[in-house]
Amino acid sequence: MEDNLPVNVWEYQELAKKALPKMHYDYINGGAEDEYTLRENIAAYGRILLRPRVLIDVSKIDMSTTLLGYNMPSPIIVAPTGSHKLANPEGEVATARAAAACKTIMVLSFSSNCKIEEVASSCDAVRFYQLYVYKRRDVSATLVRRAESLGFKARRAESLGFKAIVLTVDTPVLGRREADIRNRMVFPLSPNFEGLMSFDDEPGTEGGSKMERFARETLDPSLSWKDVEWLKSITSLPILLKGIVTAEDARKAVDAGAAGVIVSNHGARQLDYAPPTISVLEEVVKAVAGAVPVMVDGGVRRGTDVFKALALGAKAVMVGRPVFYGLAARGEAGARHVIEMMNRELEVAMALCGCRSVAEVTRRHVLTEGDRI
Ligand code: FNR
DSSP states (O other): OOTTOOOSHHHHHHHHHHHSOHHHHHHHHOOSTTOHHHHHHHHHHHTOEEOOOOSOOOSOOBOOEEETTEEESSSEEEOOOSOGGGTOTTTHHHHHHHHHHTTOOEEEOTTOSSOHHHHHHHSOOOEEEEEOOBSSHHHHHHHHHHHHHHHHHOSSTTTSSEEEEEEEOSOSSOOOOHHHHHHTOOOOOOGGGTTTOOOOOOOOOTTSOHHHHHHHHHBOTTOOHHHHHHHHHHOOSOEEEEEEOSHHHHHHHHHTTOSEEEEOOGGGTSSTTOOOHHHHHHHHHHHHTTSSOEEEESSOOSHHHHHHHHHTTOSEEEESHHHHHHHHHHHHHHHHHHHHHHHHHHHHHHHHTTOSBGGGOOGGGEEOHHHHO
16 A cells, blocks of 8 residues: 555545646636636535434445446446546546446546547446537547447457447537636547548647637537437437436436436536536436436535435436546556545445435435525
């Protein structure tokens, strides 16, 4: 064991800040515009209190759950975040190994720095593939087929390859992340696009960062519910919709045949003043009414946050920046440690709330601001 290992996500964030060039730390850490939603994603968890229950035998805590039929030892999975080589030279392969060591699901970003084939063959694990539907539908379609065929070619069909598509629906245009604009953030092109798409590599000038120009050329502002239909027509993988924060859209997602809904504001990187995700989770869960699993991400930094999300109806939570911090600070071992620490925190929170399984975590275990009025 190394000495002086960080004991929580905040300490990993500090280490990441020291380890990374400012431009890259700002890219990972930053949010859109005033960063109101960025602060609120975390602050809103702080306004929810727990209701501990006592004198319950908690000598055995089972945090396991299932998602789309896959077993996981805990409800914490890895959110899709782009460009892991900014944090570590092994990039998404290191993250994939960390997630696999924790037996949890990693959602691989469409903007990854490692090829999907390389990630798929790096280790045995159930993984999901995050998709942007680009203006160039053929590029998106090709990546979906590649992800799907890796699943079919897997030595052990149940463990290798990509088992679901996570379609990100909150990014028809790129949010204004002012740190990236100021830093003229250079966004590395994913090797997955080699041979499919090229991009002029001029350094960013006036009018925004190179990253913004890339987004303008690729992202499709005409994205609509018809594209969900289109995606369904080209893949047999289940499709989860990521970036839903209202009951209206949650109902539409279910009607459109989504296999799951992910309550997300993209880690506050898209629309500033969008609500913190934990504050709208219950609304979405009610609208979905058990038809499909609901997940949530944004601001989860503690096992107690995970507990709160479960109590408000989430089937699982995704963590983005914490894993990135771990990767930046200590590579694969750091990413793994972050997940393990949060698992341990969740275990303690469950024990102290008298919950021996995730099924025992209920709405009665939390007090929201609404409850206290
Ligand atoms: C992201 N996120 C993201 N989402 C997505 O669908 N595709 C992507 O490529 C990325 N890339 C990305 C990069 C970085 C550096 C960050 C921080 C985030 C959003 C991500 O999936 C998730 O919604 C948030 O990160 C969750 O919030 P926390 O856990 O970071 O607070």
